[in-house]
Amino acid sequence: MKALRLLTLCASGLLLLAAINSCAPQPAASDPTSPPATSAPVAAATATNSPAATATNPSAATATSAPATADLKGDMIRGGKLYDTWWTEIAKDAPKDDMPLFKTQTTDKTTGASTWRCAECHGWDYKGVDGVFAKGSHMTGFKGILADLGKDPSVILAALKGKTNPDHDFSKVMAEQDLVDLALFVSKGTMDMNTVLNQDGTPKGVAADGKEKFDKVCAACHGPNGNAINFKTPGSVEYLAHTSNSNSWQFLHRMRFGIAVWPMPAAIDNKFSDQDLANVLAYARTLPKDGAKASGGGQLYDKWYSVLAVKTPDGDMPLWKNQTTNTRKGASTWTCRECHGLDYLGAAGMYATGAHKTGFPGIFAAAAKSEQDLTAALKGQTDPKHDFSKVLNDAQISALVHWVKNEMFDVASKVKPDGVSVDGDKVHGQALFEQTCIQCHGKDGKLLNFKTPDAPEYVGTVASTQPQDCMHRVAFGVPGFPMSAAIDLGMSVQDIADVCAYSQTLPVK
Ligand code: HEC
Ligand code: HEC
Ligand code: HEC
Ligand code: HEC
Numbered sequence: 001m002k003a004l005r006l007l008t009l010c011a012s013g014l015l016l017l018a019a020i021n022s023c024a025p026q027p028a029a030s031d032p033t034s035p036p037a038t039s040a041p042v043a044a045a046t047a048t049n050s051p052a053a054t055a056t057n058p059s060a061a062t063a064t065s066a067p068a069t070a071d072l073k074g075d076m077i078r079g080g081k082l083y084d085t086w087w088t089e090i091a092k093d094a095p096k097d098d099m100p101l102f103k104t105q106t107t108d109k110t111t112g113a114s115t116w117r118c119a120e121c122h123g124w125d126y127k128g129v130d131g132v133f134a135k136g137s138h139m140t141g142f143k144g145i146l147a148d149l150g151k152d153p154s155v156i157l158a159a160l161k162g163k164t165n166p167d168h169d170f171s172k173v174m175a176e177q178d179l180v181d182l183a184l185f186v187s188k189g190t191m192d193m194n195t196v197l198n199q200d201g202t203p204k205g206v207a208a209d210g211k212e213k214f215d216k217v218c219a220a221c222h223g224p225n226g227n228a229i230n231f232k233t234p235g236s237v238e239y240l241a242h243t244s245n246s247n248s249w250q251f252l253h254r255m256r257f258g259i260a261v262w263p264m265p266a267a268i269d270n271k272f273s274d275q276d277l278a279n280v281l282a283y284a285r286t287l288p289k290d291g292a293k294a295s296g297g298g299q300l301y302d303k304w305y306s307v308l309a310v311k312t313p314d315g316d317m318p319l320w321k322n323q324t325t326n327t328r329k330g331a332s333t334w335t336c337r338e339c340h341g342l343d344y345l346g347a348a349g350m351y352a353t354g355a356h357k358t359g360f361p362g363i364f365a366a367a368a369k370s371e372q373d374l375t376a377a378l379k380g381q382t383d384p385k386h387d388f389s390k391v392l393n394d395a396q397i398s399a400l401v402h403w404v405k406n407e408m409f410d411v412a413s414k415v416k417p418d419g420v421s422v423d424g425d426k427v428h429g430q431a432l433f434e435q436t437c438i439q440c441h442g443k444d445g446k447l448l449n450f451k452t453p454d455a456p457e458y459v460g461t462v463a464s465t466q467p468q469d470c471m472h473r474v475a476f477g478v479p480g481f482p483m484s485a486a487i488d489l490g491m492s493v494q495d496i497a498d499v500c501a502y503s504q505t506l507p508v509k
Pocket of ligand 4: 441451
């Protein structure tokens with residue numbers, strides 16, 4: 001479809017002298033409605049033909065024929081991600097000071113890194129003072145950038161290098177290609193969001209009509225209910241239902257361009273029409289805000305300080321010195337998994353021997369205990385040395401208790417007597433893998449490397465060497481990373497075993 005579309009564009013472009021960029025060799029066409037499954041994060045999909053941009057601004061297409069733009073080659077989708085949070089996309093530390101221009105206004109009290117975000121000054125609707133940020137806590141009075149849609153990107157590039165205002169110079173913090181991508185985004189990627197949204201942010205779409213696209217594209221990662229990835233912390237959840245209701249403009253921007261770093265497909269690459277965008281947003285707004293199967297307790301159990309992004313605990317957990325066989329020190333002695341195991345059986349399971357052996361008991365049988373008893377155990381009321389109430393709040397402890405009682409499953413029963421092979425149906429596992437996991441991990445599981453280029457670790461590596469890790473993390477997600485919890489993708493325990501059994505056949509290096 002993409003190729004077809006470009007063909008017509010190129011043909012008419014002969015007359016319009018337009019789509020010079022678009023006629024350049026393109027990456028292989030993909031099915032427009034399905035996410036770019038195996039493809040690496042959005043390749044330089046010149047994407048000059050954003051449907052929205054051309055629809056709402058017919059002059060935009062011709063403007064790209066300006067001779068100077070032929071020199072600017074880049075990825076306007078990536079530009080959209082940079083517009084959102086550029087330092088995340090370029091993997092730099094967030095700026096600590098305020099952006100110099102920010103002090104030329106006094107109404108927006110934001111300080112620090114956020115004052116460096118394009119969206120903080122120019123708005124998620126790209127309209128600055130003429131749009132949503134005309135009032136409220138984000139009001140700065142700064143102008144928008146929507147008028148630059150269709151402008152020569154090299155002129156925009158100059159503005160980003162401080163030509164019009166030396167304080168608007170981003171060349172000190174970003175590389176040339178980043179600025180080019182941003183300029184292409186400003187020139188070709190923005191849209192008048194009023195074509196999709198009403199003044200109050202409600203979408204001009206029909207929820208029921210958005211379900212099909214949502215299920216086909218978004219559900220693979222966010223789950224059919226939009227709650228397989230929690231953007232916040234356990235006990236204080238934020239799912240697509242929340243963000244679609246709280247900020248339609250930001251949601252729309254992120255849906256169209258994806259988000260920094262992680263392989264979320266851009267709706268622009270999937271050729272969503274304006275109507276599709278409105279419908280999917282409308283549908284997202286109807287999804288449940290609670291009732292996710294994964295409370296997040298499973299991730300807390302795994303490594304609570306990564307989930308909460310807090311400082312790692314100092315010293316050893318007080319109970320640690322009751323054993324001598326496991327010689328680890330420091331933070332990891334504070335993780336539930338290190339003492340109780342990822343099969344939840346403690347000394348009776350995978351940690352009965354080996355370097356993780358502590359002799360501490362499992363908790364699998366504790367699922368039968370009352371919520372009160374479990375809460376008491378975690379707050380140190382049964383053993384003062386087993387007190388987590390100083391590092392976890394009540395909501396987090398309650399997520400852990402919920403997890404113990406309702407989500408923990410018999411991992412050990414899915415590992416064969418050899419201690420490594422997962423007892424599952426690989427053929428079924430492959431089908432599941434290709435519906436969901438492939439979106440982030442790629443067909444061979446090698447798209448994300450969890451370690452270093454020299455000593456890589458992929459899905460296949462983890463599954464083959466640590467089957468319990470695979471099952472626990474597939475089911476509940478990975479602490480500190482946006483991985484979908486499979487139980488909210490609709491998978492059963494057997495499905496999870498099947499997918500890990502299949503993952504054991506994937507390349508390990
Ligand atoms: C602290 C607020 C602030 C931030 C952050 C900011 N800008 Fe601006 N921008 C302005 C102001 C104010 C102007 C008005 C003209 C000037 O002073 O250069 C402007 C002008 C522009 C213009 C020229 C608009 C025109 O038609 O004159 C573009 C394009 C632009 N900004 C894009 C961006 C992009 C892309 C980013 C993110 C890398 C960004 N801006 C970050 C405040 C900001
Ligand atoms: C390949 C997996 C994947 C697919 C497919 C996907 N997303 Fe995402 N999405 C993510 C990840 C990962 C995050 C980032 C979560 C984080 O940073 O905590 C995210 C974040 C988001 C956010 C930002 C959170 C917020 O609301 O501020 C929005 C909006 C969003 N997705 C909407 C969608 C929509 C709508 C679709 C379908 C059109 C979709 N996503 C498809 C993986 C995906
Ligand atoms: C340093 C090792 C260690 C760590 C870390 C640890 N525990 Fe324990 N846990 C124990 C020991 C030992 C017991 C047995 C009772 C006691 O001595 O407190 C226990 C008991 C329990 C019990 C009660 C079991 C029963 O049958 O009554 C639960 C539930 C529990 N732990 C859950 C957790 C969770 C959840 C975490 C993480 C927040 C955690 N533990 C972290 C060592 C640890
Ligand atoms: C929304 C994107 C996304 C989806 C969908 C996804 N994962 Fe992941 N996965 C991640 C991220 C991110 C990481 C952590 C990356 C890192 O550590 O650098 C990860 C890590 C893992 C790990 C390593 C865990 C460990 O012990 O370190 C395994 C195994 C894994 N995923 C398997 C799967 C399987 C199987 C599926 C399908 C059921 C799946 N993932 C679906 C994003 C995803």
